[in-house]
Amino acid sequence: MPSPTAPARPGIFAGLVAIVTGSESGIGRETARLLCEAGAAVVLNGRQPERLEHTRQVLAAAGHAVAACVADVTDYADCERLAATAITHFGRLDVLVTNASISQRAYFADMQPEVFARVLDSNVYGSVYPLMAALPHLRASRGSVTFISSISALNGMPSGSAYCAGKAAISNLAHTLRLELADTGLHFGVVHIGFTQNDPEKRVLDAAGQPVPIAHRPPRWQKSQAEVAAIIVRHIQKRKRRTVISFLGRIIVLVHNTLPRLGDWVVLTTIKRMRKFYE
Template sequence: MFDGVPIPATTASVAQPLRAGAPANPTGPFAGRVAIVTGSESGIGRETARLLCEQGAAVVLNGRNAERLEHTRAALAAASHSVASCVADVTDYVSCEELVNTAIEAFGRLDILVTNASISQRAYFADMQPDVFKQVMDSNVYGTVYPLKAALPHLIKAKGSVTFISSISALNGMPSGSAYCAGKAAVANLAHTLRLELAHTGIHFGVVHIGFTQNDPEKRVLAADGQPVPIAHRPPRWQKSQAEVAAIILKHIRRRRQRTVISALGRLIVLVHTYFPRLGDWVVLTTIRRMRHFYE
């Protein structure tokens, strides 16, 4: 997810200085592979990029905050990792073409795409401005579709891997997250469709449903009026670290899995939603009455 206030697409897609040297771990499981991780200037995306580098990949970083993106690039480069970066708004297709071109110009190929960038919300549907709903949906749906569309010819050539980062909230609706839940559910269905359409290409299409994760202190989501606000409180004992989530994402990519659901809570949601949907709804409705702050 993006960790700052959304900016217009017209200010995006400015290539940053590249460092296209040899990976620090040329014998790792991703040695010789080139990856793009969207939304990797911070948070889960940053840690996923870091771990890909540590396991031998060359990585193109992406984000919309040029200063934060450069800080991440410089930190990974200082650790002798092979990295490039591109400021790009993934809801703008031309920007996504520039992002993919950065990978090709810096490293000559593209093997892995992780579509991590997205905007979340903290607002009830009845209160949301229509343009805010659209902004959240665009970031999750077109922020997945556009990078993939731009990267597809190179991924076909490499018989590469595509991982859409979804959420456990896509498995069963979550109050105060209507647009986010809808967007994350859409990309999961998209992965299934593309797996069927493009089976002949050898590309891996997978989805990772992320659960509650520790966030950077500056992490913000959108309120009903589009203003950035802190995320809803989550008990620390329910949260995985960003590094733990990144390790699960890489395991998913290595094994070319179709779906990975992170956390016991996520697997419980799958079980209840599949076999006891009314029970699942009762639990959510009960928590709204008794723990409304959990969603707000």
Template sequence: MLDAQPGIAAEQAPQRVAAVPLTPGQGVFAGKVAIVTGSESGIGRETARALCQQGAAVVLNGRCPERLAHTLRELESAGFAVTSYVADVTDYAACEALVETAVLTFGRLDILVTNASISQRAYFADMQPEVFKQVLDSNVYGTVYPLKAALPALIRTKGSVTFISSISALNGMPSGSAYCAGKAAVSNLAHTLRLELADTGVHFGVVHIGFTQNDPDKRVLDAAGQPVPIAHRPPRWQKSQAEVAAIILGHIRRRRQRTVISALGLLIVLVHTYLPRLGDWIVLTTTRRLRHFYE
């Protein structure tokens, strides 16, 4: 995910170089080329690593040049086929350059994972409008723009698109209005695209992430747009980033329409579908009794 900091326009231009031949490797994604947005850290980094381990060539992406360079060196030192591109995915021109980097470097594009986004820790009534917009833009346009730029290349390869959503999209969560709205939007977008582009052979799927262990410096936005630590999550409820990445890879490999991670996520689906009033009662009760869970 993106760090909670103001958006920056990407200034890095893709080098005009000949495509690097993909040498046959081992793994279910051998010979495939992937872009993982927001892969300088966190779940995105571990998803990129897992794709590399399964034979894919991967284009890393992030907004922090130093952090992105560190991740690139780490994966290169392991012998993986990787390159990187600094880009704010809410900038469409930057997304075009990101996709161009993949095609110029590796000759094709097979997999797009739209992971980059900003989260929040703020109640709607307290949020500044520009902060709500920033969170929503990162989740919606941060998904739409990379896909729009990548779609022609993905159609050529009958590739795979995976939107990283959240269990928050399945049922609203207090202190997460913009984030929940954005994640729900991309879930519905995937459904629409499956219908519109059914004849292209492109896979569109959504992974709803549950509570996951975060990097120590992970930050979200408060009501005024300032970076703050993420709200408390009981460790026993959290999956590791590597576990989540493995589930994402299984989703891509099986070309699934939807994957919900964690027992809590599946419970939310069940309750929201069949007992929505009970679901709301549970959320309201926990909001009163476990405020640190949201604030």
């Protein structure tokens, strides 16, 4: 069994231990990689054992301290195992990044109730349960929690009702936890991610719950996964409350706060002129 101590490696996160949910691929994988490169020991997580093990092997081969836990973050017992993995392998827990979630590509009126619930649960309980399981350890280390949200939570987005609702919920959750746990020294932050290049196999759910490719996004609007991960890691380092990624995201915040009707007009106009952007 691995020694229960976080390895001493150089970097701004030297000696710290992180869990990144949904890190077998995509943004989560790149965030885990950068945390490792900055000195942290990282517990990887995902639901696909082969893909998760491949990511673990790649990072371990590069000399990083990593462990892996196959876990469904909407299952509290699985999340308890996930938190225990950090303690068993590395003896502590300092950073939690709740990245795992399911998205959608379906209008509300067409969605089956169980599909709406599945998307919503992944985005709400997929953050709540890992945090509940990890909270005692994070309190002991006065650690950091970063919820991965989306710019679509800032103003809503057609064909994304359950996803937008879930991402907005964790933003309010972070605010509430800052108030409830103000005297603990814990950091609660939210990163609102914009359009990002995805792995080719990335899938979201349609109205019937079937996996389909993500809707079209103009390449010029997309950041790479590595760019997004670097922003997330800086957010954690600076213990920021909120980070909105991309110029488009900052425009959405400005318009939503100052000219909300203009924002709605833009969305309603693009639904008619850029249908493939939503459908």
